[in-house]
Amino acid sequence: MAQFDVVIIGAGAAGLMCAAQAGYRGRSVLVLDHAKQAGKKILISGGGRCNFTNINASPANYLCSNPHFVKSALARYKAQDFIELVERHGVAYHEKTLGQLFCDDSAKDIVQLLLTECDWAGVTVRLRSHVADIQKTGSGFSLSANGETIHCQSLVVACGGLSMPKLCATPLGYQIAQQFGLKVLPTRAGLVPFTLDKPDLEPLAELAGVSLPVTAQSQDGTLFKEAMLFTHRGLSGPAILQISSFWQPGEDVSLNLLPDTDLAQVLTAMGAKHPNQTLKTALARLLPKRLVEVLAEQGSIDGELPLKALDEGRMKKLVQMLSAYRVHPNGTEGYRTAEVTLGGVDTDELSSKTLEAKQVPGLYFIGEVMDVTGWLGGYNFQWAWASGWAAGQAV
Numbered sequence: 001m002a003q004f005d006v007v008i009i010g011a012g013a014a015g016l017m018c019a020a021q022a023g024y025r026g027r028s029v030l031v032l033d034h035a036k037q038a039g040k041k042i043l044i045s046g047g048g049r050c051n052f053t054n055i056n057a058s059p060a061n062y063l064c065s066n067p068h069f070v071k072s073a074l075a076r077y078k079a080q081d082f083i084e085l086v087e088r089h090g091v092a093y094h095e096k097t098l099g100q101l102f103c104d105d106s107a108k109d110i111v112q113l114l115l116t117e118c119d120w121a122g123v124t125v126r127l128r129s130h131v132a133d134i135q136k137t138g139s140g141f142s143l144s145a146n147g148e149t150i151h152c153q154s155l156v157v158a159c160g161g162l163s164m165p166k167l168c169a170t171p172l173g174y175q176i177a178q179q180f181g182l183k184v185l186p187t188r189a190g191l192v193p194f195t196l197d198k199p200d201l202e203p204l205a206e207l208a209g210v211s212l213p214v215t216a217q218s219q220d221g222t223l224f225k226e227a228m229l230f231t232h233r234g235l236s237g238p239a240i241l242q243i244s245s246f247w248q249p250g251e252d253v254s255l256n257l258l259p260d261t262d263l264a265q266v267l268t269a270m271g272a273k274h275p276n277q278t279l280k281t282a283l284a285r286l287l288p289k290r291l292v293e294v295l296a297e298q299g300s301i302d303g304e305l306p307l308k309a310l311d312e313g314r315m316k317k318l319v320q321m322l323s324a325y326r327v328h329p330n331g332t333e334g335y336r337t338a339e340v341t342l343g344g345v346d347t348d349e350l351s352s353k354t355l356e357a358k359q360v361p362g363l364y365f366i367g368e369v370m371d372v373t374g375w376l377g378g379y380n381f382q383w384a385w386a387s388g389w390a391a392g393q394a395v
């Protein structure tokens with residue numbers, strides 16, 4: 001029988017951060033993970049370069065049924081704190097866009113940084129460990145890992161959400177919450193591509209691979225201006241991933257296909273110079289040519305109309321159509337490709353300062369397993385670091 005002060009289930013972003021912090025405080029810490037490798041999601045994140053934080057991270061960048069919940073942890077461990085850690089380990093990085101920081105070289109540098117911190121803090125990390133039979137005892141918890149019984153005072157659940165099962169995601173965190181009577185809010189895939197019904201998809205099929213800047217707006221008015229990508233199944237790209245977290249099944253999404261253009265003004269100026277130019281030719285200067293062709297084939301625009309025939313009524317209709325192009329997703333690609341899981345352990349059950357369950361002393365939930373989901377752009381890792389750090393001070 002083994003005995004540790006702290007057992008952490010999940011050697012991912014939040015779990016490793018928490019482990020190092022607790023270890024530095026002199027706690028004996030064991031991290032258990034069923035995967036063969038620590039930090040699998042970190043390794044594939046950001047296209048292999050890990051978008052490890054966002055310099056603009058603030059509570060406004062998170063979805064949570066209690067929007068105030070994230071404030072405490074985010075205020076105590078900021079993007080700057082993680083940047084300092086990255087710099088201390090000599091990991092080279094750069095800002096890509098919108099405050100998103102990426103490794104220059106490889107996401108492996110971030111996993112190595114976390115494992116080095118754990119090593120320096122005296123943490124034991126055991127991979128390929130199958131956790132079962134978690135029980136509350138008088139002084140803490142007992143559990144079995146690969147058949148061995150382990151006792152601990154504090155148990156930290158850091159086993160993430162359901163996205164990407166092939167990267168070892170499981171519902172264990174939710175099951176532990178439920179076992180101890182904590183409420184788990186319904187989960188669904190977030191930061192995920194949309195799929196379209198066959199009749200909507202067929203005309204767009206030849207656009208697969210085409211991307212363009214758009215603003216995407218959900219029915220609750222949330223709006224993101226980033227790139228959109230047509231795919232063989234529907235729509236993807238940062239603008240779509242962002243808005244997918246705010247979209248509810250059955251709803252439309254509105255796309256402004258020319259977010260930076262005063263279309264009426266531009267077409268009027270073009271028409272003054274080239275009155276016989278067709279609308280199709282004029283629009284192909286502003287939008288991807290293949291997209292204009294599809295819009296013409298669909299009958300969404302009258303492609304052969306000469307610009308001189310674009311009267312006020314037609315112009316208004318055209319501007320309206322291109323600035324509020326409606327798509328009706330029939331769903332998303334689901335957990336298979338989603339970057340995150342929305343919903344999870346209800347934050348009302350947890351202390352925002354320590355992440356400890358209010359009704360179960362010694363039990364902690366950190367990272368994605370709880371009902372906190374960041375936007376695309378390094379915000380989810382920042383939540384993993386901040387919540388892991390906060391619990392690491394308390395366990």
Ligand code: FDA
Nearest residue numbers: 010012013014034045046051159160172367368378380381
């Ligand atoms: P995380 O998923 O990191 O770790 C959970 C750990 O628990 C895993 O190691 C898993 O093996 C383990 N586990 C699960 N079930 C278990 C069980 N039954 N027994 C034992 N162990 C178990 N975010 C961001 O900010 N910037 C980015 O660039 C990206 N990019 C990105 C790309 C892709 C493809 C995905 C899928 C996700 C991202 N993300 C991201 C999101 C980010 O990866 C995610 O929010 C964090 O990894 C969450 O950290 P956690 O520690 O909570 O879970």
